[in-house]
Amino acid sequence: PHQFIELLPFANHLLPLPSLQAVGSDGVRISMESALTARDRVGVQDFVLLENHTSEAAFIENLRKRFKENLIYTYIGSVLVSVNPYKDLEIYTKNHMERYRGVNFYEVSPHVYAVSDNSYRSMRTERRDQCILISGESGAGKTEASKKILQYYAVTCPASDQVETVKDRLLQSNPVLEAFGNAKTLRNDNSSRFGKYMDIQFDFKGAPVGGHILNYLLEKSRVVHQNHGERNFHIFYQLIEGGEEDLLRRLGLERNPQQYQYLVKVGDTRASLYGWKPCKTSNSMWCFWVSQGNCPKVSSINDRSDWKVVRKALSVIGFSEDEVEELLNIIASVLHLGNIQYGGEDSGNAYITTDTQIKYLARLKSPLNLEQASSARDALSKAVYGRTFTWLVNKINVSLAYKGSPLWMCCIIGLLDIYGFEVFQHNSFEQFCINYCNEKLQQLFIELTLKSEQDEYEAEGITWEPVQYFNNKIICDLVEEKFKGIISILDEECLRPGDASDITFLEKLENTVGGHAHLTTHKLADGKTRKVMGREEFRLLHYAGEVNYNVNGFLDKNNDLLFRNLKEVMCMSDNKILTQCFDRAELKDSKRPETAATQFKTSLAKLMEILMSKEPSYVRCIKPNDAKQAGRFDDVLIRHQVKYLGLMENLRVRRAGFAYRRHYETFLQRYKSLCPETWPSWQGKLADGVSTLVKHLGYKPEEYKLGRSKIFIRFPKTLFATEDALETRKHSLGERVTYHMVLVDGRHLLSLRTVAWWRGILACRRAQRKRQAANTIRRFIKGFIYRHNERCPENEYFLDYVRYSFLMKLRRNLPKSVLDKSWPTAPTALIEASEQLRKLYMQNMVWGYCKRINPEWKHQLEQKMVASEIFKNKKDNYPQSVPKLFMGTRLNGEEINPKVLQSLGSEKMKYAVPVTKYDRKGYKARPRQLLLTSNCAVIVEEAKLKQRIDYAALKGISVSSLSDGVFVLHVPTEDKKQKGDVVLQSDHIIETLTKVAICADKVNSININQGSITFTMGQGKEGIIDFTSGSELLVAKAKNGHLSVTAPRLNSR
């Protein structure tokens, strides 16, 4: 018979999986690329592998090659460079997400999902907060990237029911914030006009459970003014285009953006002063005249459908209908405000009567001149919009807030999508702040990338020489330094009394920081620069390039003041949102609010702190052209970005050290087939394996270094050579496998190679066992953390384990006897079951015990039961009696006088005990016998039957609570036959009285007294026995004529 050697399982073990995929059809070209083999056709997927790494041209060429192939992502080490494709690439499907999930960063082609997944996994495995910093200029794709990352987490992270809503809310916060905070600019049709930092909180299971958003400096001026070709915030157009008829009627709006000056007018307030009237019918003349800033319709934006998305998102986030209405009311009011005309009897007045806030505003007309009134109106619009935006962010935060276990148990991934570096024809205060923010981020990038690189070398024990790079700290200082920084100077001008103006600010700049290498003004500039600068401009040499800022409006914008009476009016509004935005406390606070720039500076400093505390990943976005066009790769523009993003420096730093690094295990796993000693598996230490392997490959000492856990390879070509060798090896291995697949004739000889395969399998199994062990440990830890939760996939393994081990322990430690009350402590999950088990087990043990009992013992126990009922916790010497067996009788037949027995006749003797009787008078002690028959108790003196008490006549029995043996049998006084109660003493008082109680059926008639017992002596006289505790037992007549009994205390109570 022939025997097949199956190819598949063997081959699987022989070759690392990714490489196996790389062999074969065209469909796997992407993974070939990842295996670095297709590097020439689509460039290198990691710039560090670029041969000519100092050449900017080579860098850009690589970007271009990839861009043309729609490969928009490339790494520089762990930094992702992304080029905006300006078209849909179909690389964001669920399948793509799956492909990147849990896969090693380098095993798949570069993608923003790989960065997302890498951060997520680092967070999960190291439990360290992460942040992903997305930078790049306006329109480079930052916001899109942040959305992709969020979507990736929403789709791929584990979830529960509650988490679903959180995921929805996280996702839906985007369209809402974009509607209110984004606008079309010249650079980007959907430009974020605010900075956004978003924390996504993950619980122990790795499920997103909450979020928090920090917003930075909304460009409020856009509400009242937009540059030519730009728009106001999207929400205005969405509302007007998409709002239902009813809604618009309620808000007093018309479906025509041309109606609203804030949406169509030139930013210059003078336009309104000219007194033009907006006309409802579109008039081309009019359009020509006013269209400089007018841009309500944009082909790439569908306001109507966006409106639907926003409306739905608002509901998902948890806005009530009323809140939405109030919010939109504010938006509408801003539009109405913009239409207020002063001095003219504008048709806009019609709205004034419908809107209370505007009515109040109308009162301002008198004290202010036209220009002041207009600027007051605009200030109000900006304040209302700005504060509403902040309110909106807070509202979203409430909706995203995680209500579960404490926050410190969560891990966080922060996403920073903040306005990119921006240069326009005219740059104002906003651009100044935005670009300052970018300086700060660049500073952070420099610190963290360089620092982390150096840290790694240090951690691995590799010596390395620092690389020079431009540190932009000098520019940050120029802007933010206390007293001498630009912000301080601006604040000073804002706060000082007197005739401060934008121009005096400029002069002050010249006087204070005029000599700074990164600042110049028209006055200070050389002739060439002066030509391209306005007189009211100052120029900053940012790390990203030169920007001229026009000082006009700097003071006003920095002061950001609103007339006090306008604030008062706002506080009185019926609109609930506005009353939250304008707090009365603010009116009382006489302290001057911080200036806008200082507030921004402080919030940026806080942001830096937040980011520094986390492990960063970077996405560096590049804009391929200024025309927002697909497929256009503008060299000049890209070179500029590559330069200021510091990508070349980034690459240099990465390369100056080592281009390539891998953990020993990964490296060995991938290349072990290239060396006989390491193939198919290496038994010794990993470092030795790698060392053996690279020596066999002929690596020269300067080409690589071995760190503590990683190998560092200096040149890409070394790695390429190794990759090529691997490729060749795979083919030959493939052939050999095929060869062995051929039926081996007759006696199935095990060739040496088959032995090698077998060793491969063993190694593989070992690895599998290791993996399983690691999994078990991980599951166990997770289970421990969740042990108090309801049973869920995370803890079921742990709970089962705990149950199993408890039951096993219980089995070994069961109580041995009915008296053994020990029982192992049960884990929380088993408390109830354990209690049931304990009861069952006890019952069972008792049942077994009872079954084994003989009648005699049973009788004994019954008597002990009675004794316990009567005396337990009542008489001091009871505990001492418990372990002593009750005797059947204390006097046998010979010890009782036959005459006595005779006189008792047929009455059966049940118990007999020697007692002491105390005379009623004088309390003389006399030895007697107490006999119990079935009908009576008899007191006997030798042969004389001294007294017989029928049980029926026994009124009661009294005894003290002390340890003495004295007791009184009470008999009825009217019974003439009796000479009164009998005072006796027994050395076995518990036993004796138990017998009496049982024989006479008087269990309930035994009185246990404290202090004294009164008894009758016949003829109506009474005697008293006093009981006291003392050092020893003493029974004697006391001077007061009582019988005094002293008994030692045996048990402390």
Ligand SMILES: Nc1ncnc2c1ncn2[C@@H]1O[C@H](COP(=O)(O)OP(=O)(O)O)[C@@H](O)[C@H]1O
């Ligand atoms: N990965 C991408 N795929 C397709 N189009 C993109 C991508 N990134 C950006 N874009 C396009 O570029 C525009 C601007 O991107 P955006 O993320 O808003 O820029 P930024 O936030 O950097 O200013 C988007 O509206 C979109 O049309």
Ligand SMILES: [Mg+2]
């Ligand atoms: Mg953006």
